[in-house]
Amino acid sequence: MQVAVIGAGAAGCFCAAEIRRRLPYAGVTVFEAGPKALAKVAVTGGGRCNLTNTFEGVSRLEEAYPRGAAVVKNAFKALSPEQTFQWWENAGVPLTVQPDGCVFPESQDAMQVVRTLERLMRQNGVQLLCGHRVTRINQDLTLEVQGLPEPFKADAVLLAVGGLKEEALRALLPPQVSVTSTVPSLFTLKIQDPGLNALMGTVAKDARLELAGSGISAQGILLVTDWGISGPATLKLSSYAARELARTACKGEIIINWLNSSPQEVRDWMHRTASLQGKKQLSGCRPDGFTERLWEHTLRRAGADRTRKWAETGKEELRRIENALLRDRYPIDGRVRFKEEFVTCGGVSLQSINPRTLESKDIPGLYFSGEVLDIDAITGGFNLQAAWSTGYMAAADICGKLARFV
Ligand SMILES: Cc1cc2nc3c(=O)[nH]c(=O)nc-3n(C[C@H](O)[C@H](O)[C@H](O)COP(=O)(O)OP(=O)(O)OC[C@H]3O[C@@H](n4cnc5c(N)ncnc54)[C@H](O)[C@@H]3O)c2cc1C
Known part of the structure; x- marks a missing residue:
């Protein structure tokens, strides 16, 4: 049983670690185009990583998430901001809350977040292949990957490539998946x-x-x-x-x-x-x-x-x-x-996914998490929270489906 995660960013690594924690017998391979995992997380929050928010100053989710609030609401049922806070503390990253509600590691060091996710992936047996750009996802869930002589066959695929430009995203995806135009935000x-x-x-x-x-x-x-x-x-x-x-x-x-x-x-x-x-x-x-x-x-x-x-x-x-x-x-x-600090507005259309599982409506077994979705937020830790929660939500559904095949 093989799960392929495309993109070793916040959403991809969180999801990969979580899948292996739940299903230790599943093979999980993360393909990363760049030379190392979590490169963006390392520079978030000016190197301090504003990894979530208390949401106390947010009366409606749309205020924090101008796009995708309804899906984020579902994702919070899988992993709420409070549970995220607990998740990181349990993983050995004590957190601190600023008066404005922004949450940072007590160490004020984004590298602690990076090292923790890397450690969890390693401990849980996730295979991480850096320098392996995925160039095409086919309908049958085979992936064309730079550096691999043959297409990689997966039972489930998570696309977590962050805020790609529209053309790059269309070139990667099967034509059934619709994409909304991408523009910068923040x-x-x-x-x-x-x-x-x-x-x-x-x-x-x-x-x-x-x-x-x-x-x-x-x-x-x-x-x-x-x-x-x-x-x-x-x-x-x-x-x-x-x-x-x-x-x-x-x-x-x-x-x-x-x-x-x-x-x-x-x-x-x-x-x-x-x-x-x-x-x-x-x-x-x-x-x-x-x-x-x-x-x-x-x-x-x-x-x-x-x-x-x-x-x-x-x-x-x-x-x-x-x-x-x-x-x-x-x-x-x-x-x-x-x-x-730009984030991307637009991406994989929320109309083309099941909002409760993040699975493609047209390509069963293909999932999406993080900024690649047409979800983005204002500053304050909300973008990373969306990455954690959508990564977790996809992991839960992938594991539920794969467990039935055992
Ligand atoms: C400078 C900066 C600071 C920020 N600070 C904060 C902050 O403090 N708090 C906050 O909440 N948000 C912050 N953000 C936004 C936040 O970092 C992103 O929303 C979040 O990282 C998105 O996570 P992701 O996993 O979806 O994508 P990413 O973290 O961008 O990861 C995507 C990964 O996919 C890889 N990839 C892309 N294409 C391919 C391919 N074809 N094949 C294989 N791999 C591929 C990329 O190399 C990358 O490693 C910041 C953004 C920036 C740019």
Whole structure:
């Protein structure tokens, strides 16, 4: 009985180790194109590996998983984030939780995660073949593999090759498996505006970003950089609007609500300031959390006279200030990689798999896990959690099926 796992990444290695733990008599071979296993996991989280999240700040799974939340929900029934936490601690990797809910190894070392999975695969007798790229999966579950003289015949195949480009994925898969187009997600936005760029280093603690004309918005910490905008709110927006941004080659317009507030809240604040601190100049009273630089920039954007007294500021000028605070528009001039951390939106269509087993509807015995699926998440450990849970879910079904043949 042979199981072939294609891709020694997070999902593939987790699944391989789990299959052999459950079915020690099954042969499990992992084919990896690169020179070593888990190369990407080694660099996750800036080398610290943000391997899951407490999900405490997530009220709906769609917030964390803009694509694939329904399948992730099923996968969490197989292995929930809490069970994942326990799984890693049981495997000898004590974990620590940050105040923002991100979970890391206590050692703050991604290599501990890599070495643990490698050890489990070795102990469980998984055969790992690095430098063996799979070039084709045939309908009869034979694989064409670089470096092997003959096709490799498997009883079950797990495809866990991560975020491949659409053409590469189509070339690998039998034609029955449908693939949705792939585009990047999780990047920062380039904005060429000297006034904004001069605010480099400014942090808005709670901002809301909207991609103009799309109705798509994201809220959180906004960081102004010398090239544009970054920080959690920007990364979230790049994820939520990945397809829209790809369609326009990142040439849309961004609307910044610097306070994540409503017009009424801002009007109330301006009204209070004018009546309680009316003798002060506009530049002398700013919203809570605003730096002097950001406030001066806002007044310039509003075309307001910074020396005018609050009590003497007319309706029109106040309206312009409100606009600059809540609807500050900038043209987007492209995207920038965030610490090399891209994930892929798109991949194997969720319509072509059984959402409870991750098996292909058309090719029995062919399974999918991890980023190769049309599942991706915002930053915070959610992408790796999807890899662990979908890897585990596929392992459970593969083992259930193979056990029946014994
Ligand atoms: C720099 C960076 C940092 C990140 N940090 C985090 C983080 O801290 N937390 C988080 O949750 N997510 C993070 N992510 C995202 C996360 O790493 C991925 O979502 C996750 O690794 C996906 O796992 P996977 O197993 O599906 O794919 P991968 O880990 O990408 O593994 C796929 C493997 O398949 C191999 N392969 C590809 N094609 C073939 C082929 N034809 N034949 C054989 N092998 C093949 C590849 O070489 C690779 O080893 C980060 C991503 C990057 C790029």
